Amino acid sequence: MILAQLHSFQRVFPGIRAARLLISSLPQQDFIACEKVMSTSAKPRVFITRRVPECGLALLKAQCEISQWNKDDPIPQSELLSSVKGVDALFCLLTDKIDAEVLDAAGPSLKVVGTLSVGYDHIDTTACVKRGIKVGFTPDVLTNAVAELTVALLLATSRRLKEAMRAVEDGSWGTWKPMWLCGPGLEGSTVGIVGLGRIGLAVARCLKPFAVSRIVYSGSAERPGAKEINAEFVPLDDLLISSDFVIVCAALTPKTKGMFNKDSFKKMKKTAVFINTSRGAVVQQDDLYKALVDGEIGAAGLDVTTPEPLPTDSPLLKLDNCVVLPHIGSATHTSRSAMSELTARNILAALNNQPMPSELKIS
């Protein structure tokens, strides 16, 4: 009798938490019987907002009931709102806006949001804390991929690859000339890293053997890892004034939003190369365009823009001294698989009331 009631209850109110609330007041024998049923039949429900690398999916399938937007393109917000009803966990991407509306649509069953990214500016973390929802993210496993892409972008920008490739394609590549397509080299330069976190530190480590003369960094506080690479902690303005290469590796927060503006670019060297692989919104993009056109800075390389994707008629794309990549910082098979697996592990840990491998600590 109790079991039949349990089953019908579960059909109406899916999710382990709701069912457990029901059975917690039952006599011991019945409680144990129900628990047994629940543990075999009432798998936690996870909604995945995209087609994701298989390894994460496989881990979740073993313990959860999966529903998924199994497409390569992002899920429309309206679909997201209806798909999350009553789920225990949400596996999302940085293209999904996880705001109070989505959390409310999910309901009280939602225990954890796992994002396939290290950035979390797309999640209303305050709203999550209020509702007791844990948030998992994927630092570390993508650090090397992003650092490598940042260095690649810096080199492509400073060595004028855009103009070089055009010359090869349109046949204007003639015989070798002494000063043709010369750019600034890293040798003897000062590199400034804005935000010496995991990625910033990895970038600095990679650039050291390029005969860089000085590495400086700015941020909210000194970083322990800086000593190993002799990086100096300086005020942001000093970094802007003295750096030949300014590399932005800072997270997007209310403090860093729009921090690179007209004034910042004016402070920078006229030959400076500006690289951003963090988030588009840390840069006032119109100010950047003006700075490039007016010669306030030498060149820019962006893996992140506002908006994303950048429209093809964006004036930035017409500039020879601006390289734009389509947000491929962590785009390696290794990283994306590792991110998928970590997101799954974050979710499973939270569902099983265990410490998450990568929980976002929200203050």
Added chain:
Amino acid sequence: MSVQAYITRQIPEEGMSILKKKLNVSSWCSENVMPREDLLKHVKGMNGILCTISDNMDKEVLDAAGPQLKVISTLSVGTGHIDVSECKKRGIEVLNTPDVASDSAAEFTVTLVLLVARRLLEGMDAVKNGEWGLWKPMWICGFEMGGRTLGIHGLGRVGFGIARRLKPFNIERIIYHDLYHKEYASSVGATLVDLPTLLAESDMLCICCAPTPQTIKSFNKEAFAKMKEGSILINTSRGVIVDHNDLDAALKAGRPMAAGLDVTDPEPLPIDHPLMKNPKCIITPHQGTSTWATRINMAKAAASNLYISLLGH
């Protein structure tokens, strides 16, 4: 009679001023190559010539200059454009600029490795062509350096510079092939291997050897067949080391997976050459040493080489 020198191209002022001090200098005031007839005309009577890789310094030029020619100083590391053995016979010193060029050449080679591994040009094109949609997990995924084997063919200044620069990218192993063991290889943990091993085990293979009878066209059908699946090939040394038709076929067969060439034979490569259209091959227009500082230093070095050789101090 004052010492006469001729410069076959417009070079950075920092180099010119060194020569103008004590030599009677005349030069071809253009950034473009000297036409052959003008080269033969202007070298007449010169004691020293400062040239670039675009000038074919063969017997005909040496004859046109005359027996008073004592030194040829080239604005390059490579000397393949100079008939070095003929110069030796005539007692003409040949000088080049190896040390100042290595850093930028190593840096550019690493640029190509990363560009190819991370498919940067595909990314740039996707942005331009409107193929960039909203972020997708498996779009334009490349490969990471972590856990890979870097192979260097010729561990000279540039080869060593590449190894040093890529080491912090969590490279698992560095192997090199050369005529003999290099002492400094141990400082980057690089081990000497034979050529078949280099071909078979490298994930990223960088050609950094000089063009010699042994190395010219050595990267051919047979060599490519031995390369590792998923590997990438980078050449920033000299185009003649690679058989470009064989490379095109090899890329289409998937071994190597992709290539980056900063040097080709000829240069530039004709626009209708199959490699120019092959999406697995990035070709850059010989920019290995194209940083302001390097070209200025090369000009100063080439000028100093000429000056010191002619005047003895």
